[in-house]
Amino acid sequence: MIMEKVNLTSSVSEFILLGLSSRPEDQKPLFILFLTMYLVTITGNLLIILAIRSDPQLQTPMYFFLSFLSFTDICFTTTIVPKMLVNFLSEKKTISYAGCLTQMYFIYALGNTDSCLLAAMAFDRYMAICDPFHYVTTMSHCRCVLLLAFSCSFPHIHSLLHTLLLNLLTFCDSNVIHHFLCDINPLLKLSCTSTFVNDITIKTEGLVVLVTPFLCITFSYLRILTAVLKITSAAGKRKAFSTCGSHFTVVILFYGSIFYVYLQPLSSYTVRDQMVTIVYTVLSSMLNPFIYSLRNKDMKRGLGKLMGREKS
Template structure:
């Protein structure tokens, strides 16, 4: 059903979301290029950051391009298989975003609370293993959700009050019993949603405790600045997700779909800016990369 049925608003929505999509893709690609090209950023946190940027590009690409096509063609149809495919990849990349933010919180916990053992604990092998395990877990989680949905019955011309195929909304419009789907949804949300949040909160409680024990104010500021950008992204992501969850329980689905734009589109777009502006190492590396690019262009001319 999209975000609005007003025909005069469609060109505005198309231009707005196209701009946001291009900024998101360009910004996150720039982060990946910056991290990969600067040897000073070859660290566990930078590895997780570049992975998060890649996931954010994929995350926003699961919903926005289809919505842009729908607006441009004046058609809101999506095939059954297309809906399942969109839902599958949305679950994967939303789940990976969640787990990657948890890994980054653990990285900051080790760096600040156990600095002498940081290089031993957060070795490259562990970092790659954590990312691969996350892919494996989320892959099977998404696949099981889709397999459970294939057993449901839907009527022809079913209307989804959203701008993409969101799992909870799909379960609401099914014509058959969804109790098994809802049970599995609640269980996986608890395991893959609540536990990572608890891990992040525990990590930052230990970080704050360690900061309070530091006698030097300069050391406190330096230590907190290393996790400031991550804390901003965590607050933005979980704050918008919680806002959508609360709004969906008290407002119509159409309004909650507008609120969900915050974490599906706005958050991936803002992440590169947050890490660039708040992280001195990334900001410096980006300036060096852009400086080299400008020099190369001048040499070519």
């Protein structure tokens, strides 16, 4: 029986990624568009990392987490876009079975790392605004490192669980994925064996992992909003809002698109959802450096110093 299961599973050795469009005339324009977005993402996030590392005034917990968020965004986008670019110029838009599961693993591991880092940044802002007298001791370097370690390790355990459960399924009919990446919902639709365990795990463990950081962020910002409204000085309110505004913008962009895609029944998952997937997989990572630099005076100064140093 074990050998029979292995033979059935291995009958699908590769998947076909249909991508964003099947029309040949669309492939080169899409290649140019996503190559440009990818290069902007890499450049923008590298500049954020270099600016933070080179400016002593940016050696704070907020920017410590931001530098790792930028690094995670680079890795996250690199997991997805290069394969898309290859498929845009290839007639045979395939990905191996092992390659598909590997891509899915890193998408979920890095995507949830992003989520945990955003929660850590929200907690940092909460401590800075709501409890400034204990900020230095609460957000010590040791605790920041522990938060970072958890943010990076726990998502890998979560991702490994779902990847191993998916690997137990049998794919013996169609191998065509109506998506530009190996996402769990389109893959579950292709299975010709029961996905009951996968569905239950997604609705329980998966939902907890997705929603918990968002609830932490929501709680932090509700407390921040309450504290800011108590500030009598208009200048003080503006400073507090400008400090949190960029982070809150990133949170809305990231979680809004994720909830749209994943908080719906598997049966209602359509091709339209892949367009929304672009927002949190590609667009969010590209826009993060602009959001943080354009709405943050400290980052503007840090980037200015970096660019001035490079010119000289």
